[in-house]
Amino acid sequence: MLNIADTLREWCREARPFALATVVQVSGSAPLPVGTAMAVDTDGKAVGSVSGGCVESSVYELCRQVLDSGEPPARARFGYSDDDAFAVGLTCGGELDVLVQRIDPAEHPHLTAALDEVLSGRPVALAQIVEGPEELVGRTLCATGDGGGPDGPPDGEDWEGAVATRARALLRTGRTGRVEVGGDADTCPERLSVLVHTHASRPRMLIFGAVDFAGALSEIGRFLGYRVTVCDARPVFATAVRFPYADEVVADWPHRYLAATEVDARTAVCVLTHDAKFDIPLLRLALGLPVGYVGAMGSRHTHEHRLERLREAGVPREHLARLHSPIGLDLGAHTAEETALSIAAEIVAHVHEGSGRSLTWGTGPIHRRRTAS
Incomplete structure (x- = not known):
């Protein structure tokens, strides 16, 4: 979502509710990477993209639905349509999962803090829970490069310390990716899948x-x-x-x-x-x-x-x-x-561990997906 950080920070500062659609998983030759986002505000203004044009209309309508209804975060999967390449789907042959959620800025102080760090040019990681208990899906957490952000109980909830640790680890590598957290007594009891958006200093x-x-x-x-x-x-x-x-x-x-x-x-x-x-x-x-x-x-x-x-x-x-x-x-x-x-x-x-060969003579997916460690 940091691809549209400037607009999101403006909306947060204005306390303007908006719907946020985030690419949380991709497979095959999906056009845009995990973490890319599109947002729609209450006036219907849209910024960003999740597919480079393939499924934007459908995602836009889903954003309007979630924003207007106040429903919990919704997941949608888009893939290639064999019957009609121009139907709702990805003509590039890949698949992507999109998480759509309503954002009320007052309820997401970590998002606002992360956007402030990004626009100030400072390194920051924004962790977004994309799978887990319903009451946690969509929650965000900000961890800065200097060790700022929550460090776990007693100041935060059980999951925050574990998520912040993993988020800072990805921030050190400068990579955005998904990590699995919890499911044991030593971290947090709930199993969480977390998408960590990183804004690192330039290499x-x-x-x-x-x-x-x-x-x-x-x-x-x-x-x-x-x-x-x-x-x-x-x-x-x-x-x-x-x-x-x-x-x-x-x-x-x-x-x-x-x-x-x-x-x-x-x-x-x-x-x-x-x-x-x-x-x-x-x-x-x-x-x-x-x-x-x-x-x-x-x-x-x-x-x-x-x-x-x-x-x-x-x-x-x-x-x-x-x-x-x-x-x-x-x-x-x-x-x-x-x-x-x-x-x-x-x-x-x-x-990116590419071969350097012409894509014409290759086989398999064009885009390599690196898993977060």
């Missing part, structure tokens, strides 16, 4: 080497939602004027900057210098850090020579196996922009 893309490729990659990295840093030891090249799309440009030795900065499992490290005096100490450090992606530019000959130097520097075999080099997918790229696209495509494929 980082660290580009080393103030070259033309870095300019194009910083632009596409920003487009993909990364917080982009360009770093080079040469101050004359490491300037904000040359890299207007970077969030920061740093003049420092690459390995020294990397050792001092914050990284996590979502960080992408792109080494574009192909200069041994920079590459070897930088990659030796990067390959031992808990980052999500490490790639290095250069020819195959450069790569083999680089591997030899890294082995001599004591880098373990399992660390070397993490290195993407030559960097990027084989798109036949020639220009800086095409090369940046190939690098970004490889990062996306790596993050």
Whole structure:
């Protein structure tokens, strides 16, 4: 639902009731992921989408029905219609489950708090109960990145502490997904299925080497939602004027900057210098850090020579196996922009465990669904 956070916060601040339709489960090639939402207010205004157009009219009517009647949250499943591809259903061949509930803002203070955090740019997780006892379905809980939010009894209900713990765990990974909570005496007696919507800080893309490729990659990295840093030891090249799309440009030795900065499992490290005096100490450090992606530019000959130097520097075999080099997918790229696209495509494929092959020659669902842990 955080895809429509700005409008929802406005309605909450105005204490305006609305119906919220949230995608809580998908299978096959459903067009939009779990957590995507559509909302309808008392004037009939609709924002957001749950299917990219396939079933919007039916979901809209269900929203109006739940909003006007005050009925408990309702579940609806939409799938492909064999008889008529244009009937109510998903022509893409997938299925999705939608939870529709009436929201009276005064009764959902956690929702309002989470929306405030999102619009302020701070990390937050909003947990929404989608299966469980009828009196709990649709309830929400806010957990912030600094540990704010409920920590369980005696301040909250039995389920809140367990849900908040799982919500913060997903927030640390930056992933939205469903988790199962409870069903035992140690957490809460009721078995709950909880959809955790996360708004995490932007993942980082660290580009080393103030070259033309870095300019194009910083632009596409920003487009993909990364917080982009360009770093080079040469101050004359490491300037904000040359890299207007970077969030920061740093003049420092690459390995020294990397050792001092914050990284996590979502960080992408792109080494574009192909200069041994920079590459070897930088990659030796990067390959031992808990980052999500490490790639290095250069020819195959450069790569083999680089591997030899890294082995001599004591880098373990399992660390070397993490290195993407030559960097990027084989798109036949020639220009800086095409090369940046190939690098970004490889990062996306790596993050989402894609094959990088043409969809034309593949089989099975187009969209991979990763389960929350």
